[in-house]
Each structure stands twice: as structure tokens, then as C-alpha cells.
Amino acid sequence: MLATESEPMPDSPLSQSPYEVLGVPSDADAAALRRAYRRALRHAHPDTGGDAVRFHAVQAAWELVGTPEARAAFDRGVRTVAPSDAPHAPWAPAAPKPRRDSRPLARSYGHPGGWTRERYLALIREWAGRGVTLDDPYDPALVRSAPRDIRHVLADALAEEDTARALATLGIAYTVWHDLATDAAGPGMPPKLDHLVLGPTGLIAIQSEDWGGPVAFKRGELIGEALAGERPIRALAARAKAVTRPARVKPTALVIVVPDEDAAAPLEIGGTNRGAVVALVRRSRLASAIRDGLPGAPHLGGADSMEVRARLQATLRFA
Structure with missing residues (x-):
């Protein structure tokens, strides 16, 4: 209802x-x-x-x-905002804000959170019922009354958008792709990789998440009550492989980024997966973790990075 x-x-x-x-x-x-x-x-x-x-x-x-x-x-769903900001509809995509500095941003491709928002809109309309008109699919009353799995999809869309904003600050030495198709990842796997980052500190596959509860590493996989049986590292590794294999390259790191309150430490390393360093990172720590380089992950020289970028540009597809 x-x-x-x-x-x-x-x-x-x-x-x-x-x-x-x-x-x-x-x-x-x-x-x-x-x-x-x-x-x-x-x-x-x-x-x-x-x-x-x-x-x-x-x-x-x-x-x-x-x-x-x-x-x-x-x-009423109103939040306190800075005088220069205008409130927008609850959960709706925020309007772009004017930049306040002239530092070059990372080169970005794709629509972060786009596929997930479309998924949310389809699910919320299906749940509301045929013939029901939703004046605002992001209305807080509607969101709070929806089943948890639908709210989780919206939470993930917001997480992907937050991650994209953080990755944009990496600078011109980095290239970022969002919402990459992963058709070859295998049955049961999500059809996309949230983000792929290439720069001097490696080729990093990233999943943005908000499970609504704390998670932590155990034997190279994430555990937590909110996961409900999910195996996020395994899924991320499969999606990263599906995206990078056609280009004949391998990711140097697999990163899952979560809200700050859901990780016990700003950065936690969970071992390796097929040679890629696995990490759990708080959202506020993501950009600096990538700039500094994840412990144990190999860096890429300028020539290597350019070659990897060319291969990826020739093979990547968006969801």
C-alpha cells in the first residue's frame, strides 16, 4: 500500500x-x-x-x-542547505553546482548512477501498481514505504553519484568510466561495473555500495548482517574481468566504497584476488586513497597507462 x-x-x-x-x-x-x-x-x-x-x-x-x-x-522532506544552494526534490538527481576552482578534473565517460536510477524507477512503478500515477517517484513518503530491496537500489544510485563526484577530483592524470556493461560476467551477476579508474596508481575497478549497515573483511570477502548472503568481492572481480579482458588488461585493484559509518577503518585491505589488491574504503577517503595508491597495488608508468587507456577505449561499452 x-x-x-x-x-x-x-x-x-x-x-x-x-x-x-x-x-x-x-x-x-x-x-x-x-x-x-x-x-x-x-x-x-x-x-x-x-x-x-x-x-x-x-x-x-x-x-x-x-x-x-x-x-x-x-x-516536508526539506533539508538545511547553504545559502548558495537550492533544495531539490527528495532523492532526485541534484542539479549541477557551479565549480569554485579552476583545477582540471579527471576525464570522465558514462553516466554514473544512471542505470541504477532507471532500475529504481521501474521497480517503484511496478510496486505501486499498474494504473497508479506517481507524481514524484522520489517523494520521501513513497520511498520510506517501499520494500527494502527497492530502497537499496535507490541508495546504490546515490552512492554511485557520490563516488563519481569524488573521482572527478582526481585530476587530469586520471580517466574514469562509469556504468560499464558486463554482459560476460556470468549468470546472476549485475549487468554493469559501477566505475573503472585508470591513472598513475593503477587500473582500479570500483563498486559503490550502501547496504544500510556495517561490513568488514573475513578471509578475503566482505561480511555483515546487511549483506543477506551477498558475496560482493566475488561479484566485483567477475564484473571487472568481464570489462577488462576484451582489452587484454587486468585490474590492479578491486575497491568497494561504502558510507563512512559502515566501515570500521578509512581503508582496509582484504588481500588479493587474482593478483588485484582488494580494499574496502570509506567514501570520504576514496579520492586520497587512489591518489596515494593502494598498499600492494602496482603503479603504472606513463607509457603503460597510455597503452592501457587506448586498449580500453577500443573495447569498453556502457550499460
């Missing part, structure tokens, strides 16, 4: 709303909300045996809905 009332917009489609963090329904009155906040704060406080992460989450939730003005804005 579709939601019919305004619903708050969390930072990620998979995040808990402030009401869920505080343990109250979204229509709770102000007194009930304040009681829930005090109770949650008391239980989460580190001095009384609580958890610091949970304590900060409770405080952040209160900042969003603790006053009538903040709550009204949150329930």
Missing part, C-alpha cells in the same frame, strides 16, 4: 528516520516525542553503559525533529 502522508527523509533510503531512532510513530505529539528522546538518551548514554554511536544518533535525531520548526521542515 502506498503511503499517503508526508514522511521524513533520512540521509539514506536505508537509514532509520529520527522517529524510528527515538522509538515513536511519526505522528507522535510533542510531549511523547520529548519523553522518548529523554528515555533514548538515558539508555544510550556511555556513562550508564550505553553505546556512543547510538547516543550520537539519538542527539542527531532530536536536532531534526526536536522543535516544531525543525520537525515541520523534516516532515
